[in-house]
Amino acid sequence: xxxxxxPEDQVNVAEGNPLTVKCTYSVSGNPYxxxxxxxxxxxxxxxxxxxxxxxxxxxxxxxxxxxxxxxxSFHLKKPSALVSDxxxxxxxxxxYKLSFGAGTTVTVxx
Amino acid sequence: xxxxxxxxxHKITKxxxxxxxxxxxxSEHNRLYWYRQTLGQGPEFLTYFQNEAQLEKSRLxxxxxxxxxxxxxxxxxxxxxxxxxxxxxxxxxxxxTNSPLxxxxxTRLTVT
Numbered sequence: 001x002x003x004x005x006x007p008e009d010q011v012n013v014a015e016g017n018p019l020t021v022k023c024t025y026s027v028s029g030n031p032y033x034x035x036x037x038x039x040x041x042x043x044x045x046x047x048x049x050x051x052x053x054x055x056x057x058x059x060x061x062x063x064x065x066x067x068x069x070x071x072x073s074f075h076l077k078k079p080s081a082l083v084s085d086x087x088x089x090x091x092x093x094x095x096y097k098l099s100f101g102a103g104t105t106v107t108v109x110x
Numbered sequence: 111x112x113x114x115x116x117x118x119x120h121k122i123t124k125x126x127x128x129x130x131x132x133x134x135x136x137s138e139h140n141r142l143y144w145y146r147q148t149l150g151q152g153p154e155f156l157t158y159f160q161n162e163a164q165l166e167k168s169r170l171x172x173x174x175x176x177x178x179x180x181x182x183x184x185x186x187x188x189x190x191x192x193x194x195x196x197x198x199x200x201x202x203x204x205x206x207t208n209s210p211l212x213x214x215x216x217t218r219l220t221v222t
Contacts, residue, residue, distance in 0.1 A: 045213070
């Protein structure tokens with residue numbers, strides 16, 4: 001079975017500092033990996049995906065993610081975090097359905 | 111593109127009652143998914159449809175749960191004889207094959 005893990009329940013950063021949210025994956029074959037963000041009482045919003053090609057994927061709202069095959073990781077990054085980035089972030093892997101990690105709560109303090 | 115719409119946003123019911131939720135996907139999307147999310151957890155897959163055919167049901171979906179997607183358009187999720195453990199956010203999502211999932215804002219169910 002394909003799965004992802006998010007090793008950190010919470011990430012706290014100061015506004016303007018770099019933000020990294022970690023994700024590792026376990027798949028057979030080529031992974032299709034995604035990041036989603038969820039704001040309170042809302043559904044999930046798509047941020048970016050990795051299918052194939054460049055290991056650095058750029059997405060919405062200034063986010064990017066780095067695919068690392070040797071470390072089986074797909075970490076989400078933002079060079080300069082904003083208070084409005086505070087939310088719940090999910091990594092997911094796709095076969096015919098998306099399987100999500102448990103989520104990481106990001107808090108960006110002013 | 112008006113996005114994925116779910117109704118109602120909130121539902122409070124007493125244990126033992128039946129509830130039904132509706133999802134209207136993005137019109138051209140052929141795949142429709144139902145997920146359940148509890149506090150502090152990621153969404154858990156329940157079932158999905160390709161057009162009107164229900165292709166998979168998770169073992170999380172007990173006999174009390176049933177989903178339909180008549181004519182491959184909107185979908186309903188019914189829970190019979192609700193239990194307190196059914197309290198959760200029920201999320202609907204749709205997609206074209208091999209494209210990202212688009213989620214609705216969910217229906218929050220509280221069973222008292």
